[in-house]
Structure formats: structure tokens, C-alpha cells
Amino acid sequence: MNNAAVGSAGRLLDLEQQDWERVLSVGVGGVLHAIRHAAPAMRARVGGAFVNISSIAGRRAMYGMAAYAAAKAGVEAITRCAALELRADAIRVNAIAPGMIRTKAATANQLALGQAFGAEVSEYVQRSQGRWGEPDEVAAVAVHLASDEASFTTGQTYLLDNGASVLA
Numbered sequence: 794m795n796n797a798a799v800g801s802a803g804r805l806l807d808l809e810q811q812d813w814e815r816v817l818s819v820g821v822g823g824v825l826h827a828i829r830h831a832a833p834a835m836r837a838r839v840g841g842a843f844v845n846i847s848s849i850a851g852r853r854a855m856y857g858m859a860a861y862a863a864a865k866a867g868v869e870a871i872t873r874c875a876a877l878e879l880r881a882d883a884i885r886v887n888a889i890a891p892g893m894i895r896t897k898a899a900t901a902n903q904l905a906l907g908q909a910f911g912a913e914v915s916e917y918v919q920r921s922q923g924r925w926g927e928p929d930e931v932a933a934v935a936v937h938l939a940s941d942e943a944s945f946t947t948g949q950t951y952l953l954d955n956g957a958s959v960l961a
Contacts, residue, residue, distance in 0.1 A: 794935060796846040797823035798864065800898075805859040813860050820864025821871065828875050832884060840883035842939045845872050846931075847890040849954045865890070869950050876948030885947040887938045892954030893918045895925040922957035 801808065801816045824845050835841030850858055851865030869888055876886040893899060918925055934951055937943055952958045 794844050794846075794939070795824045795827045795868075797827075798846075798848075798861070801858075801860040803860075804857050808860055816860035817864050817867065820861070821867035824868050824871050828871070828886070832875075832879060832882075835879075835884045836882045842885040842943070843872075843875065843887070844935045844938045845869075845886070845888040847872070847888045847950055849890050849892045849952065849958055851890060852952070852958060872950060873948045880947055885938075885943065887943070887946060887948070888950040889931060889934050889938070890950050890952050890954070890958075891931050892922045892926055892952075892957050894931055895927055921960070922955040924955065926953065926955065 797819050799816055799819045801812050803812070828843055831841075831843070845868050847868040848861070848865040850862040851867075851869055855862060869890070872886050872888040879886060931953060934953055938946065938951070
């Protein structure tokens with residue numbers, strides 16, 4: 794399970810280079826390094842599964858979240874490439890792209906998130922996805938993707954956003 798990220802709310806043209814690099818280093822670099830570190834052990838035992846955490850931010854524009862969105866889009870690209878490269882070793886690589894999930898980080902960062910979304914966060918969540926997602930809902934999808942029940946699934950990103958990604 795690869796779930797690493799640091800947030801950076803700020804308009805694209807206002808982002809400091811060091812903030813941009815930090816967000817991408819943690820968000821994309823963390824996933825890359827974890828896969829590179831664990832894949833040899835999975836090869837030796839012939840098989841395994843990676844579950845990477847992306848975000849709907851990697852799929853749709855969100856005001857003031859360019860660095861985070863770029864990192865999460867990068868997670869999805871690494872997921873697809875790693876799935877292709879590791880398939881012959883019976884190693885599956887998938888991702889989950891959650892919408893707004895009720896976590897300590899989301900609660901603690903509501904001011905920054907509100908600025909990024911241009912609205913009060915609860916209002917944004919209600920309007921876009923109907924309700925907050927719960928951590929257990931993400932965990933259930935992760936357990937499925939890591940299990941033998943998903944043995945024919947690799948290179949995929951599961952959107953977990955209560956339909957927000959299909960709305961105009």
C-alpha cells in the first residue's frame with residue numbers, strides 16, 4: 794500500500810519551486826521508491842500486489858491544487874507503467890483515486906482546502922459528491938485490490954468519489 798502525499802494549496806503561478814518539488818518528490822517519488830524497493834522481494838516469491846493511493850485531483854482540475862494534482866496524476870502513470878513492467882512476474886499494480894474522505898488531514902486542512910475549492914469545504918463536498926467518504930470505504934477497496942479476488946486486475950485506477958467524477 795503506497796499512500797504518501799503532502800498538500801500544497803496555492804495557485805499555479807504563485808507556487809514556489811521548492812513547494813512544487815517537495816509535493817512531487819513525496820507524492821510521486823514515494824510511490825516510485827516503494828515499488829522499486831518491494832518489487833524484488835515480490836519477484837522472488839513470484840507475485841504480489843501494490844495498491845497506490847491517487848486522488849480525483851489527478852483527474853480533474855481543482856483551483857489552487859496544481860502541485861497535488863500533478864503528483865496524483867503521476868501516481869496513476871506510475872501505476873500503469875509498473876503494471877505493464879511487472880505483470881510477467883505476477884505482480885499487480887493498481888490505484889484508488891478517492892474523492893473527499895473524512896480524515897484527520899482533511900479536517901485539519903479545511904481552511905486551505907476551502908481556499909483551493911473556492912467554497913466552504915463541506916459545501917463543496919455536498920455539491921460535488923453528496924457526502925464525505927469514510928476511510929473504511931477506501932480500505933475495503935484496497936483490501937479487495939490486494940486480494941486474490943482481484944487476480945486479473947492490474948494497471949487500473951478505481952475512482953471512489955460517489956459519482957463526482959461523472960458529473961459535468
